[in-house]
Amino acid sequence: MSMTLGWIGAGRMGSAMAGRLLDAGHPVRIWNRTRAKAEALVERGATVADTVADLADRDVVFVMVSTSDDLREVLRGLYAGDQAPGTVVDCSTVSAEASAEARAESAKRGVRFIAAPVSGNPHVVAAGGASLVASGDRETFDLVRPLLATIGRAAVYAGPGEVSRLVKLCHNLYLGMMVESLVEVVTLAEKGGVDRAAFLEFLNGTVLASDWVRKRTPDLVERDWRPTFTTELLRKDFDLGLGAARASEVPMPVASLVHQLIQAAIGRGHRDDDFLALYEVQAANAGLPEGPGQET
Structure with missing residues (x-):
């Protein structure tokens, strides 16, 4: 796939997931609140973004953060400028309410939004054993499914809206x-x-x-x-x-x-x-x- 990729969140899970894409040959631009965690992936082919907004020109931006408030915060930064990515795929475990808010804010900017939380700890993810469950527009899911399949061994479409949460x-x-x-x-x-x-x-x-x-x-x-x-x-x-x-x-x-x-x-x-x-x-x-x- 020739889509340009961005990644928000390089903690234990985020690093393992982004690493799967990097190891498969996908160039990924990564932002993390603690820059050193993003820089740890440079030797595997990543580039590091100075700000969240630097990912706004990407075709697809993945998000992997800890809480609903974290998701709200990073999307505010991502959508702060004039440009916005084509699709956001949020793999965090957050509430359905926060996910619906994120979907609505994305729609206002013309951004497609897929909720795709992941099952598996960092060791499982790194070994390719993770499973992802996704919800949202089926056509958008089909667009990003090859990327999800690179991250994990299974990517299941659960339906519209926030049902994957x-x-x-x-x-x-x-x-x-x-x-x-x-x-x-x-x-x-x-x-x-x-x-x-x-x-x-x-x-x-x-x-x-x-x-x-x-x-x-x-x-x-x-x-x-x-x-x-x-x-x-x-x-x-x-x-x-x-x-x-x-x-x-x-x-x-x-x-x-x-x-x-x-x-x-x-x-x-x-x-x-x-x-x-x-x-x-x-x-x-x-x-x-x-x-x-x-x-x-």
Whole structure:
């Protein structure tokens, strides 16, 4: 594809995703609030923009930021001048309301807008294993689909408007509930005298096994909470997901309890740790000995 590309957001996820495009031979101009993170991709072929507005001449601009307010802020900068990109693809996990605002602001500038949140941590993305779910105009999705397919192994069109935001929030609610279930049974086995590594080895050989649990087993065994996805970001997604559930009058009793346990993990000092640190809350509540803590 000969389209010119811009990228906003070079954090852990953004860098991994933009790197996939760069490694496939696409020249990408990147802006990040902390310039050094964008400059780290120069050796892979990226150029660095001085301001967000410097991306306004691109055919397609990807956005990968942390919060709804971040999305609002970067789009204000992108649309501040006389020029505007052809298409914006936002891969962030934000609220449907913020996404609709972004779509409306883009339409005012004549910019096509696709919401395309992504599933996968930076390691998964870098290995080509990410999945993206998109919503918006089908014709625009078809235009950018080859780029999405370069970033991840799957790019699913979910429908018009902001429905992809709900899909991603449901995904992250399930992820949080799954991890809480995992750390609860691990703690029970451990409190009963079973070696944590042995229990997880057994579990990973059963029909309940998953690639995700297998890959994260060493971290859980070693109590290594170096972040792939922080507890604070998971809390943000639970805030959004439970808000969507309230708006649709859908009861979420399990998710609501997990929300409080995520809050407990943050209260215990695990805000910036990987969300697998939910284990520490369960282990402490069960009276297990303290572990070595986060490795550096």
